[in-house]
Amino acid sequence: MRSVEYEDSFVKIAGLIGGEEYVKVARALLNTEDVTDEEIASATGLRINIVRKVLYDMFGKALISGIRVKDEKKGWFVYRWRAKQDQVDNFIENQKKKILDRLNKRLEYEESAEFYHCGNRDCPRVKFDSAVELFFKCPNCKGPLNMVDNTKVKEALRYKIEHISADISSRK
Amino acid sequence: MKLTGAQIDDLTGKVFRTIISNGKDGILQSELWKELDLTSRDGSRVAIRLEKRSLIRREKMLENGRWTYKLFAIKLPVDTQSIEQAPCLTCAVEHMCTVEGSYSPNSCNLIEDWLIQSFNNHGIANQDPQQKDGQKIEQQKPSVAVSNEK
Numbered sequence: 001m002r003s004v005e006y007e008d009s010f011v012k013i014a015g016l017i018g019g020e021e022y023v024k025v026a027r028a029l030l031n032t033e034d035v036t037d038e039e040i041a042s043a044t045g046l047r048i049n050i051v052r053k054v055l056y057d058m059f060g061k062a063l064i065s066g067i068r069v070k071d072e073k074k075g076w077f078v079y080r081w082r083a084k085q086d087q088v089d090n091f092i093e094n095q096k097k098k099i100l101d102r103l104n105k106r107l108e109y110e111e112s113a114e115f116y117h118c119g120n121r122d123c124p125r126v127k128f129d130s131a132v133e134l135f136f137k138c139p140n141c142k143g144p145l146n147m148v149d150n151t152k153v154k155e156a157l158r159y160k161i162e163h164i165s166a167d168i169s170s171r172k
Numbered sequence: 173m174k175l176t177g178a179q180i181d182d183l184t185g186k187v188f189r190t191i192i193s194n195g196k197d198g199i200l201q202s203e204l205w206k207e208l209d210l211t212s213r214d215g216s217r218v219a220i221r222l223e224k225r226s227l228i229r230r231e232k233m234l235e236n237g238r239w240t241y242k243l244f245a246i247k248l249p250v251d252t253q254s255i256e257q258a259p260c261l262t263c264a265v266e267h268m269c270t271v272e273g274s275y276s277p278n279s280c281n282l283i284e285d286w287l288i289q290s291f292n293n294h295g296i297a298n299q300d301p302q303q304k305d306g307q308k309i310e311q312q313k314p315s316v317a318v319s320n321e322k
Contacts, residue, residue: 009250016252017261092250099260102269102277103287109271109278124279153284156291160254163290167254 009088021046025054034080055081062087100164107157110150118143187218191228191243198244200235219243259286
């Protein structure tokens, strides 16, 4: 696969949300305007059901638009798809804001209490108050609960929050 | 030596990418030619070509007593680096993710794994010995492994 580093933003974001299949569909959408799913499938070599799945997902994210037209030969209606390149920047900015909001909430949570955990990845972390009530036994596996050092998580959160915030403000 | 059409095309891409990589600050023509090992004749041809395509703008300016051009990309491609590999972009339950809900950023292992990975890649953790110790403790106690919070 060609590198998406210098690709159009539309292809770049397609790669971010879905990987190689999305990139192929995105390139096909840019190469031909108002293209059908079947045309994309033959241009990319992807299976038609995969192409449709990608198209519906991108449509749901408002990155493409579709118009229903009558196929004169077959007599049935088909959808022709078009990339909404003007929406890409908005989409990316919105994603950044959403992720930033989640990270801020997570940092607030991580700073709000001491956490205890049994060491089993499938088991939940519990706050100190709950751990006392549970006699420091995991509510799931009944293993002993130990205090969790979340220093690195908090550091990583602060780093990422700063990174995304700087990124957002640099485009203002 | 005169460049062929294909060489100019290839060069145009390289020049444009270099201008973009300098972001809002732009780059002086002379610096660009040096960086890409171009003659000013070939370089100017490429710059004019990019300007005609409305991809860059050239601003005339005086540098060390000589008139030159500074090249700026007209529209910078949106930077996605800060959210690359973010699990939220591909998460199937992203629309249901709320602090109080069953799917919450407070208990999401995927977010945590992504953060730690980005942090490690950035190399900040290696700069502070105290943080290194913190990392060792954490590896013994897999605090990152949570799916729900009580």
